[in-house]
Amino acid sequence: MSASEKAKAKTEQTVGKVEKEVGHAAGNERIAAEGESKEAKGDLRDAKEKGKDALKH
Template sequence: MAADEKAKAKTEQATGKVKQAAGSALGNERLEAKGHADEAKGHAREAKEDIKDELKGKGKDERP
């Protein structure tokens, strides 16, 4: 399940970056802001999963 959540986090981050770029290119501030929000949501989800891994004893140095 954690891998699924981490993949979802990376997808949200990538989607956010695409929306930011599209909003910037089109001059659409709302789309650009939505991209920032999506990217931040992805970072928050990734941080949550990292904390869960730390609590389980699977620190970044110990992952395969």
């Protein structure tokens, strides 16, 4: 997994998780939904990179 893509994935997952929790705590469903979306995007990026690594080995 390339280091920059791994970092992007972890950043998206973390930012998404924080936004989701802040949105829920504040009662703002739009922010919570945006956070869930970012977290899912990070999860997909991570899975893509792991798949690419699996094919290399």
